[in-house]
Amino acid sequence: MATSSSTLPSLVVRMLRHGRLGPGLATLDLGTGAGGLAAYAARRLGDQHVTSIDVDPYLTEAASERLARMGLRPTFHAVDATAEIPGHYDRIVCTVAIRPGTGLRTVLGALHEGGRLVTTLAGTSLILTGWKHKTGELVGCIERGGAEFMLTRSGHDYPPALSELFAVASDEAGDETGTGRYPVMDVANAWEVRSMLEITTPGVQSRYSTHDRRRTLLLIHADGSWARAIGEWTDPPTVHQGGPRRLWDALERIRGRLNMEGALPLYGAHARVTPDGVVHLSRGQWSGSLGEE
Template sequence: MDWEEHAARLADEVTDRVSRWREPVAAVPRHELVPRWWQQVAGEWVLRDGPCDLEAWLAAAYCDTSLVTSIGALHADHALGDEKPTGLPTSSATLPSLVVRFLRHARLTQGLDLLDLGTGAGGLAAYAAQRLGSRHVTSVDVDPYLTDAAAGRLARMGLYPQFFAMDATRAIPGTYDRIIATVALEPGRGLVPVLRALRPGGRLVTTLANTSLILTAWKAENGGAVGQVERDWAGFMKTRHSTDYTPGPDALLAHARQAEGDEVTAGRYPVLDVSAAWELRSMLEVTTPGVELHYEENGRRRTACLVHTDGSWARATAEWLAPPEVHQGGPRRLWNELERIRNRLNAEGQLPLYGSRLEITPDGVCHLSRGKWTASLGV
């Protein structure tokens, strides 16, 4: 299979001409990392088999896009052709431009040891091993199949980084000069093993769960880390403790979809898909951690639901851009909190998240500050 020209074209697309990551991207046969994947068609996940359609395989593998490889506990490699899995995506081959951005954020140079937290399909480990050498790259994932599959596929490319299957939110083997997490970490206890695995003066690159915030930080003498929220953004799947996520608040969400609530008001702003409005979603997680979201459109009718494990919920419904009818219940008014954030965005033209200063304490609490604004996550 003539894949080299496709990889070279991808490298042209996702790296600069003088980038040190240009050659690794061009040298990795990405199609070998994703022989099968899931594609969403009309709201359903449809299995794609690369060897059965070589042209589509090359087009997908060498396009700058993410390819979902697992839905729930079902990996595409193990699926039957007519299976229709349900649940959340649990693994993917991350779009190459984002992988390169994270590698650049890590400030990697020769001789440094890198931990790739979240093996997925193995793309970041492959690029890093091409440039740094296999012995300087370690990759971990909670799903043993992902680490086994990536190890075998990289070995066929002549790349031999170390792979470990484990829950990195509980323990990480060894210590490293650089840690890149391509899963979204929970602030607080979820960051503690990562900080412990980072060598003095080492650098961490990660996102936080339920946000698009990219944190870059240098290990501090007190065991914490100091850095910033980059003026850049990314969305990754949250860490999990097994091959699938634990069930979400489905009962409360079902209640939110139809309940009258304790309070019915008119909203100020149009209904939107908050999960796709990354800056709003990030600020909501900062002000009200743990909110789960649901959004749907039925013709011109839009409905958004917000729920929290404390029993709070909100439902906003409207025809297209009209002011919504908002139903809310529980101890907190979640839609009111979202509208306060939207008020601030409209009044100031921006939110203070991107570019803020970051301090991570040894117990994983993330303190953000920008001007007079401060916030803490993971308290």
């Protein structure tokens, strides 16, 4: 499994713009990768104001050498950002997806009062931006338009996927069989739908495949819940579900809302992050949270 990537330059620039950088502001690039964001920030602000961190020492060393050849020498650290972040900063721009809860709590702890955070939230395509208040809370919004970054990790690789449960979802009859209301979709690439699924049913994983006109979607959760939907192109699928939760039903509720209202209440939502890293979102009459135990 890949453990790093080079971010599209236009996305790097967009994340930096969200960060509202300025002269003299201590800026942290969280997720060194190839070093692109650190290079942009160092050129804009000066080396002495930019720090870049990554869990992989190979990436920080390679980026340091690469930028040095360009005459840029920001500070690099190889650290696990889910556990500790050296120093405190006026701006933190993340090019990895941060897990709400413990991971986001650590990031907030490294942000000065009055500082600004830009990050995507793990399991979603949502870009969260906000300012840190004297209460320790971050107050901001979910920006229009999404982004995809790799998850933060604590070691050389990510935890193994729930492959055994995917096997169950592929083969078992389940506790309940029915006909779905909507055609099978590739949830992973339907960013708004997947983001709302993460909010309503945190931790769901999916696999999508096609063969000729046959579409298959598997949904699983670490609590043992699973669903399998198989349908011919846009025909209503046959759905099998098992475990304590009905994952396909959760997905269909989201799709029903999307069809009825024409959009989901995510982009432009008000965001409040408490010091413990829990994200509270609201827009109109809707509200949701990420990172609660």
